[in-house]
Amino acid sequence: MKPYLEFLEEILIPEDILQKRIAELGAQISVDYYGQNLLLVCILRGGVMFLTDLMRQITIPHAIEFMAVSSYGIGRRDSSGNIRITLDLNTDIGERDVLLVEDIVDSGHTLTSVIELLSTRNPHSIHVCALLDKIDRREVIVPIKYRGFIIPNKYVFGYGLDIDDYYRNLPFIGSADLDKYNQEDILIVEE
Ligand code: IMP
Ligand code: MG
Numbered sequence: 001m002k003p004y005l006e007f008l009e010e011i012l013i014p015e016d017i018l019q020k021r022i023a024e025l026g027a028q029i030s031v032d033y034y035g036q037n038l039l040l041v042c043i044l045r046g047g048v049m050f051l052t053d054l055m056r057q058i059t060i061p062h063a064i065e066f067m068a069v070s071s072y073g074i075g076r077r078d079s080s081g082n083i084r085i086t087l088d089l090n091t092d093i094g095e096r097d098v099l100l101v102e103d104i105v106d107s108g109h110t111l112t113s114v115i116e117l118l119s120t121r122n123p124h125s126i127h128v129c130a131l132l133d134k135i136d137r138r139e140v141i142v143p144i145k146y147r148g149f150i151i152p153n154k155y156v157f158g159y160g161l162d163i164d165d166y167y168r169n170l171p172f173i174g175s176a177d178l179d180k181y182n183q184e185d186i187l188i189v190e191e
């Protein structure tokens with residue numbers, strides 16, 4: 001795997017700006033869900049970093065849960081309408097106030113499928129909290145109640161978001177030059 005500096009185009013959202021916005025979202029959620037039975041449902045794996053920072057900014061009692069859906073395969077950078085649940089919840093969400101915690105909304109297919117499925121289980125409410133919104137790429141309408149940032153149509157990585165499953169650990173959101181990422185390393189052999 002390449003060091004990210006070889007294909008980083010620019011840092012779109014630095015760590016301090018991310019954290020400041022997440023604190024605002026957590027404060028707003030704490031007000032809006034006061035007295036309710038809040039359950040944060042993190043969509044693995046991209047939403048993990050966002051969840052763990054967000055929940056530390058939420059001051060009301062709440063529980064967390066995880067689910068996973070099949071998104072892109074290795075080498076694919078767009079999702080289709082065909083989403084598969086690969087890890088389901090272990091909690092009965094009937095009567096719960098479900099808040100889906102997602103890293104990014106792109107075409108909107110993933111969240112649409114998840115909301116459709118979970119709605120059949122009679123939650124008291126179900127809403128979306130997405131850190132990033134790549135709004136130009138939307139193919140289906142997804143109501144986003146809490147949104148961190150609108151970003152341009154670029155492939156981004158870091159802060160939970162991956163390229164072929166790597167680079168999730170970076171504390172900022174960067175955009176990738178995919179040509180540079182895909183470029184084979186050129187070996188210069190001295191004669
Ligand atoms: P959607 O179904 O097209 O909305 O895609 C949503 C999922 O695709 C997100 O949960 C991400 O895991 C992934 N995704 C979309 N855009 C990016 C990106 O720019 N970088 C990394 N992952 C992305
Ligand atoms: Mg995701």
